[in-house]
Amino acid sequence: MFDFSIVTNWIHQLLLSFLSEGWAVFIECVLVALVIITLYAILAIILIYMERKVCGFFQCRLGPMRVGKWGTIQVICDVLKMLTKEIFTPKEADKFLYNLAPFMVIIASFLTFSCLPFNKGASILDFNVGVFFMLAASSIGVVGILLAGWGSNNKFSLIGAMRSGAQIVSYELSVGMSIMTMVILTGTMQFSEIVADQANGWFIFKGHIPAVIAFIIYLIAGNAECNRGQFDLPEAESELTAGYHTEYSGMHFGFFYLAEYLNLFIVSAIAATIFLGGWMPLHISGLDGFNALMDYIPGFVWFFAKAFFVVFLLMWIKWTFPRLRIDQILSLEWKYLVPISMVNLLLMACCVAFGFHF
Numbered sequence: 001m002f003d004f005s006i007v008t009n010w011i012h013q014l015l016l017s018f019l020s021e022g023w024a025v026f027i028e029c030v031l032v033a034l035v036i037i038t039l040y041a042i043l044a045i046i047l048i049y050m051e052r053k054v055c056g057f058f059q060c061r062l063g064p065m066r067v068g069k070w071g072t073i074q075v076i077c078d079v080l081k082m083l084t085k086e087i088f089t090p091k092e093a094d095k096f097l098y099n100l101a102p103f104m105v106i107i108a109s110f111l112t113f114s115c116l117p118f119n120k121g122a123s124i125l126d127f128n129v130g131v132f133f134m135l136a137a138s139s140i141g142v143v144g145i146l147l148a149g150w151g152s153n154n155k156f157s158l159i160g161a162m163r164s165g166a167q168i169v170s171y172e173l174s175v176g177m178s179i180m181t182m183v184i185l186t187g188t189m190q191f192s193e194i195v196a197d198q199a200n201g202w203f204i205f206k207g208h209i210p211a212v213i214a215f216i217i218y219l220i221a222g223n224a225e226c227n228r229g230q231f232d233l234p235e236a237e238s239e240l241t242a243g244y245h246t247e248y249s250g251m252h253f254g255f256f257y258l259a260e261y262l263n264l265f266i267v268s269a270i271a272a273t274i275f276l277g278g279w280m281p282l283h284i285s286g287l288d289g290f291n292a293l294m295d296y297i298p299g300f301v302w303f304f305a306k307a308f309f310v311v312f313l314l315m316w317i318k319w320t321f322p323r324l325r326i327d328q329i330l331s332l333e334w335k336y337l338v339p340i341s342m343v344n345l346l347l348m349a350c351c352v353a354f355g356f357h358f
Contacts, residue, residue, distance in 0.1 A: 044258050052074075052262070098148070148256070159167070160243025163326055171231075182194070184348050202356065221333075229317075230317075268309075269307040281302055
């Protein structure tokens with residue numbers, strides 16, 4: 001398995017050969033930022049195109065087909081259209097909060113995105129409390145959503161923001177407890193160590209029944225965290241126009257749109273990292289030839305393949321089941337998912353304490 005730290009150390013030594021330590025670190029930070037922004041934009045384009053095609057497939061139609069072969073350039077044209085649109089500010093809006101909200105949402109998304117371990121040695125933020133930092137960074141986004149609803153001075157936006165705040169704050173509990181269930185199994189909060197512990201088997205298989213339950217609860221709660229169907233009440237078009245971003249246009253709306261799709265990828269990538277082995281290849285005990293063949297596939301290919309598998313799973317769920325009412329959404333969380341998550345957390349602690357896991 002190739003270790004990207006070899007490349008990063010070579011770049012660091014190359015910069016130190018003709019620059020001071022401070023300037024070398026500064027240039028490295030700029031390069032990392034450019035990589036994050038580029039990858040962020042590319043993934044957003046891929047996910048939007050994938051959403052349209054998957055939606056079309058489930059609705060027995062083709063999706064975008066006219067611009068480019070199979071409609072591949074349609075998303076790029078939409079991006080250019082959004083970049084050229086005027087940024088409109090409502091007359092009675094709180095201008096400071098109104099303009100701050102999209103940046104709060106996109107910064108939270110960027111911080112969480114930076115926690116993902118794409119390959120061995122290719123982690124941007126990797127420290128011993130990585131899971132805790134990821135949960136803390138992701139919770140900033142709800143502040144931006146509430147500011148967008150309040151700052152717009154629009155009753156539909158405010159209702160959408162309040163729905164979103166209630167929904168996200170509620171489902172963060174299930175997401176956190178599902179992840180903590182796996183943290184108990186591995187004994188660390190560092191993402192690189194969590195992936196390394198899955199070298200001999202992914203946690204979805206090694207963790208027995210509690211790991212499977214945690215994975216299912218994480219998928220349900222992660223879908224709700226992204227404000228996606230069947231949990232898209234904050235953006236209910238039939239009731240609230242576009243919810244908390246009704247009054248936004250141009251790139252301000254684009255920030256919300258980007259964050260929504262990248263949050264979908266982040267939720268899927270964290271599921272792939274914690275439950276499906278991250279960049280670790282699939283190994284089957286006793287099949288040495290098969291395991292050696294799997295090792296030839298680069299780690300980042302495994303990571304993105306698993307992440308997009310979970311993305312497809314979440315899209316499948318969205319375009320299959322109808323939207324829930326707001327009371328049903330909150331009842332599902334507080335009456336079912338939270339109690340089950342708490343019992344599952346205790347069950348995993350017992351499995352680890354008595355050695356019932358593989």
